[in-house]
Amino acid sequence: MTIVNDPAAEPGIRGWLTDPEPTSRTQARIGNLYRGWRSFVRNPLAMVGFTIVVLLLLAAAFAPWLATHNPIVGGDLRTQRLLPPGDEFWLGTDDQARDIYSRLVYGSRLTLLVVVLVTVIAMPIGLLVGTVAGYMGGWIDALLMRITDIFLAFPRLVLALAFVAALGPGIENAIIAIAITAWPPYARIARAETLTVRNSDFIAAVQLQGASSGRIIWKHIVPLCLSSVIVRVTLDMAGIILTAAGLGFLGLGAQPPLPEWGAMIASGRRYIVDQWWVATMPGVAIFVVSLGFNLLGDGLRDVLDPKAAK
Structure with missing residues (x-):
């Protein structure tokens, strides 16, 4: 009797996850996730981005415990205004004697709020427009793509400024404006x-079974497009953060005294020469978080879309 040593056959839970012949759909899905995670962790830059994003999530979740001072109410303007980084105020204070570190920690909540809500609004719109246009073709495709081209013809920040000017300043209107300008690339x-894939054999088979166009798009085409769109969304999160910071810098995003990073830079630009920390610290936060999302997006692209990595 000959025993063949299969390197893919491993005992325990790891063997179950890496089984080349899964016995159920659940095992196949979990196994794909496990293999994708193993590929992801082998990318050091992707892990750096993942770590930054996780730290941002933790800062937003535990802001009341991480912050050392009230982010809204300042201290004594006579003795605590524009103090440099030190033992009591780790990153210094601003012109209202507010702790910059605490404002950055609470500002992470606003940053995540913008990123999550813009993604929730823009990604489904882009998926719907793109899949309907690609599957239906004809005048529907031409109409939807010309609308998409109109949005793509304007720089995102300029278009967002126009919408915010029409809707009025505020964090809610800024989120709506950014979402309106973010969906065309996904489409x-x-x-x-x-x-x-619309002319593939499996689509033809589903059509022969009598499935409607809506069911084909939702059940069979959208899942195939999802991975590519997720990668693009992750890469666009840095741009979303920068657009939100730009609106805040111009006074059209989150309004004072909310600790929004772009607005913090705007209030500190008057002191950039002598009290550099007031504007520099929120700028560094924007840079680090944007870099983290970019690195994370690159890592997800390598995992979810291997063709793009070659």
Whole structure:
């Protein structure tokens, strides 16, 4: 009797996850996630981005415990205004004697709020427009893509400024304005993915079974487009943060005294020469978080879209 040593056959839970012949759909899905995670952790830059994003999430979740001072109410203007970084105020104070570190910690909540809500609004719109245009074709495709081209013709920040000017300043209107300007790239990607699969044999088989166009798009095409769109969304999160910071810098985003990073830079630009920390610290926070999302997006692209990594 000959025993063949299969390197893929491993005992225990790891063997179950890496089984090349899964016995159930659940095992196949969990196994794919496990293999994707193993590939992801082998990318050191992706892990750096993942760590930054996790730290941002922890800072937002535990802000009341991490902050050392009230982020809204300042201290004594006579003795605590524009203090440099030190033992009591780790990153210094601003012109209202407020602790910059505490404001950055609470500002992470606003940053995540903008990123999450813009993603929740913009990604479904882009997926819907792109998949419908790619699958239906004809005048529907032409109409939807020309609308998409109109949005793409304007720089995102300029278009967001126009919408915020029409809606009025505020964090809610800023989120709506950024979401309105963020969906066109997702629609383009979803349309391109749809065009590659709409004439496939499995789509023809589903059509022969009598499935409606809406069911085909939702059940069979959208899942195939999802990975590419998720990668693009992750890479766009840095741009979303910068756009939100730009609106806050111009006074059209979160309004004082909310600790929004762009507004903090705007209030500290008058002291950039002598009290550099007032504007520099929120600028560093924006840079680090944007870098983290970019690195995370690159790592997800390598895992979810291997063709793009080659």
